[in-house]
Amino acid sequence: MNGWAHHLIIAPILVPLLAAAVLLFIDERQRVAKAMVSLTSVVILVCVSFVLFRIESGPSDFEGVYLLGNWAAPFGIVLVLDGLSAMMLLLTALVALASLVYSMARWHTVGAHFHTMFQLLLMGVDGAFLTGDLFNLFVFFEVMLAASYGLLLHGSGPLRVKAGLHYIAVNLAAALLFLIGVSLIYGTAGTLNMADLAARIPQIEPDRRMLMEAGAGVLGIAFLIKAGMWPLCFWLPTAYSAASAPVAGVFAILSKLGIYVILRLIMLLFETGPSAGFGSTFLLIGGIATVVFGTIGVLASQALGRLAGYSVLVSSGTLLMVLGINDGAVSSGALLYLVSSTLTISAFFMLIELVERGQDAGASVLTVTMEAYGDADDDEPQEGDGVTMPGTMAILGICFAACAILLSGLPPLSGFIAKFAMLSAMMGTGAIGVPPTAAVWTLIVLVILSGVAALIAMTRVGIRTFWSSIEGTVPRVLVIEIVPVMFLLSLTLVLTVQAGPAMQYMDTTIRTLASPENYINAVRNATVLKGVADSNGQGGD
Known part of the structure; x- marks a missing residue:
């Protein structure tokens, strides 16, 4: 990656930062101007992320290292682009575009500085995906958290305020754990640059390595809170359900940020050497508990x-279960599942508001009560009776059915392909070619049961929403609101049609992550510009 394309690496951070700065100088009453600036920024992010993704998916060597200030690693700040970070940047930009367009119908006008906080959130998330050292990961993590606090509280209502305060308290604790973990790692290894840290860990003395692993464990807990692993996840369903629809839609990427950091650190720092496999059992058990808890919650909701x-x-x-078993073939399917589930959940959060507009308050509770006590409408249908479904309800129903298929993993959409890829690898029909262990059989059963539970829950809610005998009104849905939902769902269709190239990209990404020496050598051998180095006092010929 040379020339102008090399400088695109910093664009996903600079573009939202500059947009946020410009937005602060625009009066809040100029809603259209603020919306246009924000939309332009996100469209640029989509274009830049797509170009970076295409570069990384092409036949090129690993050269995606950007030295900020032209200082060589590990002394200077470094940004690193590889297949995983390029994929996450593009996924973030696409989800952000849909959420921002949806918000322009009405949500961006119900509070101050919505667009500024939205841009800062994108800056923090993109920076976390690109950074090559733990200190700047903490900086971008804090920027992302600060923006998410304001976005979650955006709007009104006591439930949103209560959930927002809980969210702030939990994530402040996570930030404190992050800082403690980083301090322990720096105190034992003497560096926070990820590539330099990966090279030094095998040489750390056994007594100091225990302290380093303790720091890594504390750091991991901070991101497991963000990822929502049980028992650190009780805040998440309440916070996400209380957020406004576009905010919940873009928040779908935040839990995947925690997964990304854990995957990055495990594959880079603990893939080989004396600390190989560190934390895998904990992730496996925690992932199993999280799936069980989440499945019960899905059925009870x-x-x-x-x-x-x-x-x-x-x-x-x-x-998290897949990270725990640490198998490359399964991990490839898991990356496809990450993309598919993020797109689906983001679309589902925005679809929920549109669907619930046609329901009276408490309609779901009343329906459940009538079913429980046998008071449902049992009148026999008469000749000529029928139900006509308006066009709006038909579109919402199709989108709801697509979400149900994707969440439950039914064919033919990308949710099925991703789960099939994971399950086939677990069962030994994929690349691993060995019989599954008891732990792997547990994972197989849980993946299938969670899909069945999602199908049951979505079918039950869908019947009550679209075919309930309780009368509701047809919701008023704007084109600017339904198009983002259809856009995200259409991306899952594209992912289904292009499943072959997508899985090939995932396989290549996992193989690259499994060879940390490529990452280490690329960062350590990154070229410093000669003339600029001389002016910075780094010396030269």
Whole structure:
């Protein structure tokens, strides 16, 4: 990656940062101007992320290292782009575009500085995906958290305020754990650059390695809180269901940020050497517990928002289980599942608000009560009776059915392909070619049961929503609101049609992650510009 394309690596951080700065100088009453600036920024992010993704998916060597300030690693700040980070950047940009367009119908006008916080959130998330050292990971993590606090509280209502305060308290504790973990790692290894850290860990003395692993464990807990692993996940369903629809839609990527950091650190720092496999058993057990908890929550949920919140936990738990078994063939399918589930859950959060507009308050509770006491409408249908479904309800129903198919993993959409890829690898018909162990059989059963539970819950809620005898009104849905939902669902269709190239990309990404020496050598051998180095006092010929 040379020339102008090399400088695109920093664009996903600079573009939202500059947009946020510009937005601060625009009066809040100029809603259209603020929306256009924000939309332009996100469209640029989509274009830049797509170009970076195409570069990484092409036949090129690993050269995606950007030295900020032209200082060589590990002394300077470094940004690193590889297949995994390029994929996450593009996924973030696409989800952000859909959520931002959806918010322009009405949500961006119900509070101050919505677009500024939205841009800062994107800056923090993209920076976390690109950074090559733990200190700047902490900086971008804090930027992302600060913006998410304001976005979650955006709007009004006591439930949102209560959930927002809980969210702030939990994530402040996670930030404190992050800082403690980073301090322990720096105190034992003497560096926070990820590539330099990966090279030094095998040489650390056994007594100091225990302290380093303790720091890594504390750091991991901070991101497991963000990922929503049980028992650190009780805040997530309430917070996500209380957020406004576009905010919940973009929050779908935040739990995957925790998964990304854990995957990155495990594959880079603990893939080989004396600490190989560190934390794998903990992730496996925690992932199993998370899937069980999330599945029970999905079956118990009567409100659509809670159902979506627990679906996030099922998705995170499934990915954590795969990280725990640490198998390349299964991990490739898990990356496809990560992309598919993120797109689906983001679309589902936005769809929920549109669907619930046609329901009276408490309609779901009343329906459950009538079913429990046998008071449902049992009148025999008469000749000529029928139900006409307006066009709006038909579109919402199709989108709801697509979400149900994707969440439950039924064919033919990408949710099925991703789960099939994982299950086939687990059962020995994929690349591993060995019989599954008892732990792997447990994972297989849980993945299948979680899909069945999602199908049952979505079918039950769908019947009550679209075919309930309780009368409701046809919701007023704007084109600008339904198009983002259809856009995200259409991306899952593209992922289904292009499943072959997608899985090939995932396989290549996992193989690259499994060879940390490529990452280490690329960062250590990154070229410093000669003339600029001289002006910075780094010396030269």
